[in-house]
Amino acid sequence: MAIKYPNGKKYVPAATGAASKKPALQNSYSNRGMTLEKDLNDTNIFYLERGLAVIHKKPTPVQIVQVDYPKRSAAVIKEAYFQQASTTDYNGVYRGRYVDFEAKETRSATAFPLKNFHEHQIIHMRKVEEQNGISFVIIRFALTEEVFYLPACQLFDYWDRMEQGGRKSITKTEIENTGFLIPKGFQPLIPYLSVIDRLYF
Numbered sequence: 343m344a345i346k347y348p349n350g351k352k353y354v355p356a357a358t359g360a361a362s363k364k365p366a367l368q369n370s371y372s373n374r375g376m377t378l379e380k381d382l383n384d385t386n387i388f389y390l391e392r393g394l395a396v397i398h399k400k401p402t403p404v405q406i407v408q409v410d411y412p413k414r415s416a417a418v419i420k421e422a423y424f425q426q427a428s429t430t431d432y433n434g435v436y437r438g439r440y441v442d443f444e445a446k447e448t449r450s451a452t453a454f455p456l457k458n459f460h461e462h463q464i465i466h467m468r469k470v471e472e473q474n475g476i477s478f479v480i481i482r483f484a485l486t487e488e489v490f491y492l493p494a495c496q497l498f499d500y501w502d503r504m505e506q507g508g509r510k511s512i513t514k515t516e517i518e519n520t521g522f523l524i525p526k527g528f529q530p531l532i533p534y535l536s537v538i539d540r541l542y543f
Contacts, residue, residue, distance in 0.1 A: 397434030
């Protein structure tokens with residue numbers, strides 16, 4: 343299936359088959375992002391089932407262009423486009439406040455690259471903050487499995503610094519100093535609402 347971005351460029355998935363095989367260590371890292379997403383999804387289900395918050399992963403809108411029907415009972419999507427650039431990963435409501443956040447991961451042990459964000463995401467988060475919403479980033483350092491909550495206002499400072507010619511990443515020390523470490527739990531796995539309680543309630 344060919345999926346294209348709003349600018350017309352094709353989305354090219356990672357190669358499959360023998361040619362794409364990597365050492366086991368690299369494969370374990372390639373799955374870490376999905377682990378973060380799964381952990382957050384499980385956390386949000388925990389919050390939802392207990393009536394604590396209603397927060398979901400946003401679906402990515404896709405427009406289907408070409409479909410083949412090899413059988414009467416089966417349809418195969420051959421070509422599709424992302425209808426628009428995505429904003430952030432998750433949104434919902436908690437204690438009467440709108441919550442909107444992005445989840446990111448890095449394999450670096452010392453810094454988080456700002457290239458992992460897009461300008462439209464920063465603009466979106468600024469607008470959420472302007473409307474008195476709660477916006478933030480959850481960052482996981484894959485090598486140490488540490489998870490941090492970084493308030494959007496801090497992210498804006500680092501983004502603006504880059505725009506003014508400064509460094510293109512946030513050091514881990516800066517994240518430790520301006521963010522909040524989220525100790526991994528059992529139920530829920532990533533208890534980020536505890537940080538929101540601390541900052542807003």
